[in-house]
Amino acid sequence: MNDRHTPTPHPTGSASGPAPAFGIADPAGFGRGVFHERHPALIRRLCESNPYGPGQRSRLRELVAESASDTAVVRPPEETTPGRERWLAWGREYFGEPWRDVPFLWAESYFYLRLLECVGYFAPGPWQGVDPFAPMKAAELADPALEADTAWLDGLDRSEPAEAFRALLLASLYGNRADLGFRLVRDGGAEDGVPLLADDGEALWRHLSGRPPGDVHVILDNAGRELLADLLLVDHLLLTRRAESVVLHVKPRPYFVSDAVTTDVRDCLVRLSSFDGEAGKAAGRLREAAAAGRLRVEGDDFLCSPLGFGELPGGLRAALSSAALCVFKGDLNYRRLVGDRAWPATRPFAEAVAGVPGPLVALRTLKSDVVVGLRRETVDRVEAARPGWRTDGSQALVQARLEG
Numbered sequence: 558m559n560d561r562h563t564p565t566p567h568p569t570g571s572a573s574g575p576a577p578a579f580g581i582a583d584p585a586g587f588g589r590g591v592f593h594e595r596h597p598a599l600i601r602r603l604c605e606s607n608p609y610g611p612g613q614r615s616r617l618r619e620l621v622a623e624s625a626s627d628t629a630v631v632r633p634p635e636e637t638t639p640g641r642e643r644w645l646a647w648g649r650e651y652f653g654e655p656w657r658d659v660p661f662l663w664a665e666s667y668f669y670l671r672l673l674e675c676v677g678y679f680a681p682g683p684w685q686g687v688d689p690f691a692p693m694k695a696a697e698l699a700d701p702a703l704e705a706d707t708a709w710l711d712g713l714d715r716s717e718p719a720e721a722f723r724a725l726l727l728a729s730l731y732g733n734r735a736d737l738g739f740r741l742v743r744d745g746g747a748e749d750g751v752p753l754l755a756d757d758g759e760a761l762w763r764h765l766s767g768r769p770p771g772d773v774h775v776i777l778d779n780a781g782r783e784l785l786a787d788l789l790l791v792d793h794l795l796l797t798r799r800a801e802s803v804v805l806h807v808k809p810r811p812y813f814v815s816d817a818v819t820t821d822v823r824d825c826l827v828r829l830s831s832f833d834g835e836a837g838k839a840a841g842r843l844r845e846a847a848a849a850g851r852l853r854v855e856g857d858d859f860l861c862s863p864l865g866f867g868e869l870p871g872g873l874r875a876a877l878s879s880a881a882l883c884v885f886k887g888d889l890n891y892r893r894l895v896g897d898r899a900w901p902a903t904r905p906f907a908e909a910v911a912g913v914p915g916p917l918v919a920l921r922t923l924k925s926d927v928v929v930g931l932r933r934e935t936v937d938r939v940e941a942a943r944p945g946w947r948t949d950g951s952q953a954l955v956q957a958r959l960e961g
């Protein structure tokens with residue numbers, strides 16, 4: 558690490574190998590706060606908003622206590638949990654070890670699998686397949702301010718093509734500023750107009766406008782506000798023929814509180830179609846695109862795995878390899894893209910994503926410690942101005958590797 562700010566890593570890694578993975582043991586570390594503050598707040602919220610019985614509630618409380626304990630060990634998934642065999646392989650080194658000793662990214666991903674077990678998401682019965690986060694997502698989508706937030710779209714067709722694209726790109730970027738998990742412990746987030754820490758937006762525009770339209774894959778992040786903005790960007794790409802077709806990659810099951818699943822895409826389209834003006838028209842066009850096969854939704858199981866995007870399984874790897882562009886939204890996807898490790902912030906982005914196929918762009922608000930691809934001056938400036946910049950949601954970036 559050559560940054561002045563030194564986030565606390567997980568104790569694996571060596572001088573010659575990759576930077577150490579972030580962990581959850583350090584009392585002052587970001588990961589510890591997630592397990593000790595964010596998760597308890599989340600479980601309280603779930604119990605307020607879902608009519609769970611005593612068994613579900615006590616299992617949730619036990620999960621929070623166990624995963625925040627300094628001694629409790631990580632137990633394997635229940636016998637009947639789908640994908641158990643895969644998880645046994647992904648967690649071979651961690652099952653039986655104390656929670657506090659496993660990497661932050663793995664522990665968080667596994668926490669959400671266990672949370673679904675606790676509420677009966679996988680078991681035959683009345684709670685099977687019921688999204689525990691749906692009431693939180695629905696409340697966000699019901700916000701009456703959402704329609705006014707899209708009014709700026711009217712008149713965008715009079716802007717220069719590059720400007721219109723830029724406006725929709727930034728809306729999608731800033732849509733990621735405050736997901737529902739983040740808001741459990743913080744308000745606010747990146748402000749429009751604050752300079753981006755890295756900005757490959759122009760190169761991205763040249764990439765999309767200087768070639769015949771191809772397939773664009775969007776690895777989605779949050780439902781609600783962020784997904785509405787993502788859908789507007791997707792509509793624009795299809796309408797202007799910057800994309801021949803778009804694949805929306807959702808999570809195959811509820812994850813990290815507000816991550817989008819298929820029903821969230823449907824619900825966002827329903828909400829969007831209730832808006833007047835361009836936003837409402839975009840919803841109609843997106844439905845037509847879906848009917849014509851130009852807009853598809855996919856939910857590969859890999860997207861809820863604890864693995865990095867360098868470890869994509871064959872089918873998904875092939876699809877992303879042949880894409881004209883892959884758009885990775887949000888903080889968690891960024892962690893999986895560059896590796897959730899204490900890399901120097903100046904490590905070249907292209908080097909960090911070397912194992913990931915296809916031309917790609919990350920649109921991310923910073924909400925966790927990892928960051929790469931920054932200039933030294935940028936790191937020095939933001940360190941001096943804002944000590945909590947890596948995790949407080951105040952900063953955002955657009956980073957691309959387009960020749961891949």
Ligand SMILES: O=P(O)(O)OC[C@@]1(O)O[C@H](CO)[C@@H](O)[C@@H]1O
Nearest residue numbers: 591736738739887888889924925
């Ligand atoms: O991927 P997203 O929605 O942008 O952010 C996910 C997030 O809220 O969850 C993690 C902590 O739980 C952090 O990586 C990040 O702050």
